[in-house]
Amino acid sequence: MTADTPGLDTEFYAIDTDASTEEFLAVARVYAREVARNYDLSVAVDDLDWEVSKRARRRAGAVRYRDGDPETLSITWKVFTNRGWGAAAETIRHELVHVHLLNEHGDPSHGDRFAEWAERLQTPVTCELFAEPNYWVVCRDCGSRMARYRESKLVKNPQNYRCSGCGGRLDAREND
Numbered sequence: 001m002t003a004d005t006p007g008l009d010t011e012f013y014a015i016d017t018d019a020s021t022e023e024f025l026a027v028a029r030v031y032a033r034e035v036a037r038n039y040d041l042s043v044a045v046d047d048l049d050w051e052v053s054k055r056a057r058r059r060a061g062a063v064r065y066r067d068g069d070p071e072t073l074s075i076t077w078k079v080f081t082n083r084g085w086g087a088a089a090e091t092i093r094h095e096l097v098h099v100h101l102l103n104e105h106g107d108p109s110h111g112d113r114f115a116e117w118a119e120r121l122q123t124p125v126t127c128e129l130f131a132e133p134n135y136w137v138v139c140r141d142c143g144s145r146m147a148r149y150r151e152s153k154l155v156k157n158p159q160n161y162r163c164s165g166c167g168g169r170l171d172a173r174e175n176d
């Protein structure tokens with residue numbers, strides 16, 4: 001791993017996709033606490049309501065907020081069941097960036113601040129779920145499939161990265 005592509009600084013929390021929603025959310029919160037601590041995010045994991053959405057179709061996850069205060073962090077269930085823990089973990093990181101920027105700046109957008117954090121946390125800038133991504137980044141070990149819509153550094157150089165779910169090696173391919 002080279003200096004300009006540092007690995008994501010987290011432990012790995014492998015969880016099989018036949019886990020219950022309760023098991024998933026328990027792991028998600030432990031993981032979120034560690035990400036928040038390692039990256040100094042202003043996220044009070046246990047002050048948020050955590051839920052999975054079995055209805056969401058268009059979004060991988062969401063943060064609901066009131067008066068600028070984040071209240072609920074929701075992860076779309078099929079992201080986990082269809083694409084694996086690695087894909088769910090990057091969605092969790094995406095939503096944690098939203099919580100952080102809401103708390104620090106009242107900013108719910110995917111603007112420049114978001115893009116910087118997304119780069120640091122190896123997560124996409126978009127949380128929309130399109131039916132067909134342009135690329136798949138696939139973990140050789142746990143089989144997680146991370147959707148990518150543009151030719152990012154991760155897509156170009158998957159060997160410089162590791163699966164954020166299990167630490168496994170990654171391959172990238174066009175989705176054709």
Ligand SMILES: [Zn+2]
Nearest residue numbers: 094098126127
């Ligand atoms: Zn988002």
Ligand SMILES: [Zn+2]
Nearest residue numbers: 139142163166
């Ligand atoms: Zn993996």
